[in-house]
Amino acid sequence: LVQARAAPAVPGLSRPSSEIRLLHDDTKLYLGLYAADDNIQSSDAFDVEIGARKWKVSALGTIEPPIDGAEIAFDRDGTLDDPANNDEEWVIEMSVPLTATGLQSAAGTSVRSSRCDTPKNQPTRCAAWAGTLTLD
Amino acid sequence: MKSPNVLLGLVMFTGACSSSNGAAGFDASSTRDANGTHDANGTDDAKGHSGDAGSGSSVDNLTFAVVGDTRPASIDDTSNYPTTIITKIYQDVEASSPKPSFVIGTGDYQYASTTGSDQQPQIDKYMSARAAFSGPLYPAMGNHECTGYTDSNCGSGNTDGVTKNLTVFINTMLSPIGETAPYYSEKVSATDGSWTAKFVFIACNAWTSAQSSWLTTQLADTTTYTFVVRHESVADMSGTKCAASQTIVNAHPLTLLIVGHTHEYAHYSSDKEIINGIGGAPLTSGTNYGYTIVNRNSDGTLTVTTYDYSSQSQIDSFKIKASGSAG
Numbered sequence: 001l002v003q004a005r006a007a008p009a010v011p012g013l014s015r016p017s018s019e020i021r022l023l024h025d026d027t028k029l030y031l032g033l034y035a036a037d038d039n040i041q042s043s044d045a046f047d048v049e050i051g052a053r054k055w056k057v058s059a060l061g062t063i064e065p066p067i068d069g070a071e072i073a074f075d076r077d078g079t080l081d082d083p084a085n086n087d088e089e090w091v092i093e094m095s096v097p098l099t100a101t102g103l104q105s106a107a108g109t110s111v112r113s114s115r116c117d118t119p120k121n122q123p124t125r126c127a128a129w130a131g132t133l134t135l136d
Numbered sequence: 137m138k139s140p141n142v143l144l145g146l147v148m149f150t151g152a153c154s155s156s157n158g159a160a161g162f163d164a165s166s167t168r169d170a171n172g173t174h175d176a177n178g179t180d181d182a183k184g185h186s187g188d189a190g191s192g193s194s195v196d197n198l199t200f201a202v203v204g205d206t207r208p209a210s211i212d213d214t215s216n217y218p219t220t221i222i223t224k225i226y227q228d229v230e231a232s233s234p235k236p237s238f239v240i241g242t243g244d245y246q247y248a249s250t251t252g253s254d255q256q257p258q259i260d261k262y263m264s265a266r267a268a269f270s271g272p273l274y275p276a277m278g279n280h281e282c283t284g285y286t287d288s289n290c291g292s293g294n295t296d297g298v299t300k301n302l303t304v305f306i307n308t309m310l311s312p313i314g315e316t317a318p319y320y321s322e323k324v325s326a327t328d329g330s331w332t333a334k335f336v337f338i339a340c341n342a343w344t345s346a347q348s349s350w351l352t353t354q355l356a357d358t359t360t361y362t363f364v365v366r367h368e369s370v371a372d373m374s375g376t377k378c379a380a381s382q383t384i385v386n387a388h389p390l391t392l393l394i395v396g397h398t399h400e401y402a403h404y405s406s407d408k409e410i411i412n413g414i415g416g417a418p419l420t421s422g423t424n425y426g427y428t429i430v431n432r433n434s435d436g437t438l439t440v441t442t443y444d445y446s447s448q449s450q451i452d453s454f455k456i457k458a459s460g461s462a463g
Contacts, residue, residue: 017399017418019209034209036418038398077285078375085375086368086398088279088286089418091210119400119421 014127020046020113022133029101033057033092033113039120040078040087049112050133051102059090069097083120098135108132194327195237198361198432201229201269204242204396205413206262207280211247212254217261218416225415225427225445226268232429237324238271240335242396242412243278243367245309248301250283255304263308273309274335277318278367278396281305282341286368286397289377291318291342302342318342321354331436331458333361333391340368340378348380355388361438361458362391369395370407391460392430392440401426401442401451408460410440426451437463 021032033046037059045058056064061074072094078087103109114128203225208216229236245262248254266273281301282290290296306318318339325332336354339347355362364385366378370393373379385393396413400421403410414425428442433455441453455463 013419015419015422017209017420019418021210032210034418036209036399036420038400038420077279084371085286086372087375088397088399088420089209122421125422 014115015125016117016119018046018115018127020048020129022111024098024135027098028095029098029103030095031057031092033094034089035059035091035115035117036089037078037117038086038088039083039118040076040090041081044090044117045115046092047112047114049110051109051111053100053102057092057094059092061092063094067096067100069100071095086120103133103135108134194325196327197234198324198326198331198333198430198438199234199236200430201232201236201239202242202394202410202412202428202430203229203239203415204411205244205278205399206265206416207244207247207258209247209418211249211284212252213247214254214257214261217258219261219265221416221425221445222262223265223268225425226266228443228445228448229427229429230269234431236269236271236429239266239269239273240363240365240394241273241275241309241415242365242394243276244280244396244413244417245275245278245305246280246301247284248280250299250301255301256308259304259308272313274313274322274337274365275305275309276337276365276367276396277302277305277339277341279341281318286372286375287377288341289343291339291344294342294344295377319347319350323359331360331432333363334359335363335365338364338366338378338381340366340376340381343376343378343381348384351381351384355384358389360436362389363394364390364392365394367395368397369393369411370404370409372397389459391438391458392456401428403440403452403454405454405462408456410442412442423451433463439463 017036019034023030040059042060045056048055048057061072063070063072074092076090079085111133112130116124116126118124206218206222229239246255246258248258279286279288282288283296283299288296290299290302292298320337322335368376370382373382390408393409395411398411399413399417399419401412401414401423412428414423424444426443426445431439433439437455437457439455442451444451457463
């Protein structure tokens with residue numbers, strides 16, 4: 001099992017709303033990323049950190065640096081790189097081999113996910129969630 | 137598949153650690169039961185969608201609330217429906233003084249896959265929350281009452297057809313007010329005859345030539361106040377199939393365009409538009425959840441005030457004339 005404790009540095013919900021969901025089976029870690037976004041841009045991305053490993057997961061459905069064996073799918077409700085209208089959100093679903101995450105059964109591993117976004121006519125806002133994952 | 141616990145299964149990010157930065161017979165005074173269904177003694181008529189804006193009925197003063205966009209962040213995530221937020225909003229509206237005669241919904245009451253079965257449970261949660269307000273609810277259709285996509289277009293003969301999302305919306309939310317189609321209008325007037333108002337609900341995600349003709353007819357009906365309710369804003373039109381609706385609106389008198397879709401509050405005086413999408417859906421800006429109250433003043437102007445549902449503090453307040461210009 002994976003266990004985690006949320007460790008928010010600043011209380012309160014993020015705005016724009018952002019979520020991360022985590023599941024696993026015996027071989028893979030599954031991540032769901034949700035981003036409310038009124039102006040979806042190619043440069044929009046989540047930063048995901050598991051231990052010392054860091055990836056950037058974008059609204060284009062890309063993972064940088066690439067992960068061998070990873071699978072990713074995306075859904076966007078809005079128009080990419082078109083600020084003329086209001087977009088709603090983008091969602092990422094991805095799976096990563098547990099071996100690529102560094103997650104181990106005994107020791108807890110720090111996990112952090114963050115995102116910055118600039119809503120139209122508003123300042124850039126950033127938010128993050130951090131916790132500890134442990135595979136029993 | 138394993139999920140360790142709720143905290144990990146669904147983690148809401150924290151912080152905002154900023155870096156740099158046709159209808160006939162509208163009766164606002166009729167009574168309905170707690171579920172929004174007709175009271176046995178109610179006076180609402182069954183309404184069709186002819187070009188007749190209806191004779192309406194009368195109220196002492198024009199006071200109504202606006203609530204918009206209530207849904208979970210993720211599709212079919214009924215267990216995380218924002219029930220607490222929308223219930224508090226309706227409780228606040230009920231406690232407002234003067235109490236609004238009715239509530240207008242700007243759309244999106246669900247986030248359900250069209251092939252799934254979460255539509256009814258989510259709409260039921262909304263209607264249970266809405267029962268905290270004892271007056272009628274007049275809901276506009278949102279894109280999530282079609283397929284969920286902004287550019288979706290539902291209805292018989294349209295690209296996306298009659299989805300389960302649309303059917304549940306009509307059967308559960310429009311049926312209590314006697315409507316059978318997602319576009320409709322309501323009319324109300326002063327008991328002393330000093331003013332009249334029409335509320336024209338556009339279904340942008342069920343756009344047809346028939347609705348276009350209907351809209352032109354409705355807006356040609358002369359009233360003191362004209363409120364147009366549509367889910368998508370002026371800025372959203374290029375991403376929808378109903379851009380023509382804005383052309384029609386622009387060609388007629390308008391007091392206020394009331395929209396949602398974007399999960400924020402905003403006022404664009406140049407478009408005579410307010411965006412209220414802060415009814416529980418994931419927020420896209422710094423605005424907190426809340427609701428809007430529109431109240432007619434003795435001089436005929438309208439005060440439009442939006443409140444934070446948590447603190448009851450004012451998010452915004454402005455005054456307009458019947459023409460929509462600043463009051």
